Amino acid sequence: MSMEEPLVMARGLTKKFGDFEAVSGIDVQVERGDVFGFLGPNGAGKSSTMRMIGCVSPVSAGRLRVLGLNPRDEGPAIRARLGVVPQEDNLDNDLSVGDNLTIYGRYFGLPRAVIKERAAELLEFMQLAERRDARVEALSGGMKRRLTIARALINQPDLLLLDEPTTGLDPQARHLLWERLYQLKLRGVTLVLTTHYMDEAEQLCDRLVIMDRGHIVAEGSPRELINRHSTREVVELRFNSMEDREHSVPRLADLSGRVEPVGERVLVYTDNGDATVSAITSNGVHPAAVLVRRASLEDVFLILTGRTLDE
Amino acid sequence: MLATATARWPFTRAVEREIRVFSRLWRGTVFSTFLNPIVFLLAMGIGVGGMVDEHSGEVAGVHYLAFVVPGIMAASAMQTAAGDSLWRVLAGLKWMRFFHAMVATPLTPADVYAGKVTWTGMRIVMSSSVFLGVATVFGGVLSPLGLLAIPSAVLTAVTFAAVITAYAATQDSEAKFAVVYRLGVIPLFLFSGTFFPVSQLPDWVEPLSRLSPLYYGVELCRMFTTGDPRWGVALVDVVVLIGIAALGWRWGTRSFTRRLTT
Numbered sequence A: 001m002s003m004e005e006p007l008v009m010a011r012g013l014t015k016k017f018g019d020f021e022a023v024s025g026i027d028v029q030v031e032r033g034d035v036f037g038f039l040g041p042n043g044a045g046k047s048s049t050m051r052m053i054g055c056v057s058p059v060s061a062g063r064l065r066v067l068g069l070n071p072r073d074e075g076p077a078i079r080a081r082l083g084v085v086p087q088e089d090n091l092d093n094d095l096s097v098g099d100n101l102t103i104y105g106r107y108f109g110l111p112r113a114v115i116k117e118r119a120a121e122l123l124e125f126m127q128l129a130e131r132r133d134a135r136v137e138a139l140s141g142g143m144k145r146r147l148t149i150a151r152a153l154i155n156q157p158d159l160l161l162l163d164e165p166t167t168g169l170d171p172q173a174r175h176l177l178w179e180r181l182y183q184l185k186l187r188g189v190t191l192v193l194t195t196h197y198m199d200e201a202e203q204l205c206d207r208l209v210i211m212d213r214g215h216i217v218a219e220g221s222p223r224e225l226i227n228r229h230s231t232r233e234v235v236e237l238r239f240n241s242m243e244d245r246e247h248s249v250p251r252l253a254d255l256s257g258r259v260e261p262v263g264e265r266v267l268v269y270t271d272n273g274d275a276t277v278s279a280i281t282s283n284g285v286h287p288a289a290v291l292v293r294r295a296s297l298e299d300v301f302l303i304l305t306g307r308t309l310d311e
Numbered sequence B: 001m002l003a004t005a006t007a008r009w010p011f012t013r014a015v016e017r018e019i020r021v022f023s024r025l026w027r028g029t030v031f032s033t034f035l036n037p038i039v040f041l042l043a044m045g046i047g048v049g050g051m052v053d054e055h056s057g058e059v060a061g062v063h064y065l066a067f068v069v070p071g072i073m074a075a076s077a078m079q080t081a082a083g084d085s086l087w088r089v090l091a092g093l094k095w096m097r098f099f100h101a102m103v104a105t106p107l108t109p110a111d112v113y114a115g116k117v118t119w120t121g122m123r124i125v126m127s128s129s130v131f132l133g134v135a136t137v138f139g140g141v142l143s144p145l146g147l148l149a150i151p152s153a154v155l156t157a158v159t160f161a162a163v164i165t166a167y168a169a170t171q172d173s174e175a176k177f178a179v180v181y182r183l184g185v186i187p188l189f190l191f192s193g194t195f196f197p198v199s200q201l202p203d204w205v206e207p208l209s210r211l212s213p214l215y216y217g218v219e220l221c222r223m224f225t226t227g228d229p230r231w232g233v234a235l236v237d238v239v240v241l242i243g244i245a246a247l248g249w250r251w252g253t254r255s256f257t258r259r260l261t262t
């Protein structure tokens, strides 16, 4: 593989299930050393894309190259150099924590001595060393996730695929995982991850694509995306009822910024939050709560699709 | 040696998983794989056998214990194969999903399937050896050729495992598995010449027993343990069993591929 070849290169990549198109002709390019994210709501096609990259799901149309190879013809050779953390945990409940790593290493044909050394290191790195002999069922959700990541690293992959690595975890477990993933990034591991948490994407990703209904709607670094598609600040108005909100929206119409109603909230996009708040109150609108904050990827998604990420 | 084997045949890595699981959990399977057939041996061979021999002397030219030993041996091989190939397969595909973890590595769905079926064959090497030893002690094995009953039982088990594992991978729930037992495994268990010669069946039923793969497995085991090898018949038995296993294998490779790579 030449130095310049991207680790993942997709052109017009498409996945169909029967007549339904889950992924509709997306273009993606992941360079070595990148942390690359797919951000999108449920059903956007993130997992379908990850499974194609992971060479466990045949491409329906378009071109895909992973590590410079074609998944159709060289699945096993590609998978030998991937680490995969699937959305749904599939740890081996019949085996202990340590044996999960040993046997997984054997699937890659690694010699036992090598596995032993790496497994000890990885358990340490993922803070699971004292749990080596525990049954998998006895682990918490966060520990299971960490074990799944440790398992995915046993073959020292060129590319680590993480499908929603922190979904369903409590904030503490999430932060621990983010920190570990950040360590991997510092070590130069290329990461591709999916998430529907904008803070996760903002914290971890160098570059990301926003996906919706099988399409890529925007691409760039988190900062670029915010600068390109959103204003600098957002004024969030919270009303006590939908009725209150309905009354107020027309009176916000003459504000210079874009106005997005979301449930009982209204978001006003502006480059000067405080000035906008004054303008709103002088228009006679009195929301139950007002908050001025910096724009986030969540706002980019809302502006581009008219929906929120968790809708 | 193992290292070169796994490089050439990746499916042996899938077998390694089963060996590891077995080494942890074997105590739980002692009854079904080792003791169950021996209980049958005692009940049928010694209990029923004593009565049969008293009344009619011999069955198909041998005393009843010698008649029933190969029957139990082949039938247990089938039963173990069935027990290994239904719920365990859905566990890997759906409930615990460890097969999905395996195909994210260099292993292919065909490797996963091959590993599962191969392991069932390996278990039968263990269990049928123990059984044959016990049966020999009780005088139920009449010839040293009886050793050939071990590979015969293994072939029988692999044939059933190949087909049933393939079938299990087409199922979304275990709803039909009990039916497979009631309408498949148990009738075959009883009517394949296992406990009585098929010539005892009504004339119009007797030919139907030839549709049972177990019939060929029992016939094969029996000609060896009773020291009555008929090599032409043995060849037919082996060809039938391998033929069915090969069809099952093709089906299994496809059903696993369809299931694990969507």
Ligand SMILES: Nc1ncnc2c1ncn2[C@@H]1O[C@H](COP(=O)(O)OP(=O)(O)OP(=O)(O)O)[C@@H](O)[C@H]1O
Binding pocket: A017, A020, A021, A022, A040, A041, A042, A043, A044, A045, A046, A047, A048, A049, A087, A196, B262
């Ligand atoms: N095996 C399948 N058969 C049929 N439809 C499928 C299959 N897998 C996924 N889909 C459909 O494809 C669409 C995209 O699914 P996918 O799992 O890729 O989305 P996602 O972005 O990962 O969503 P989530 O955040 O819920 O994980 C969904 O509408 C889903 O129902």
Ligand SMILES: [Mg+2]
Binding pocket: A046, A047, A048, A087, A163, A164
């Ligand atoms: Mg998903």
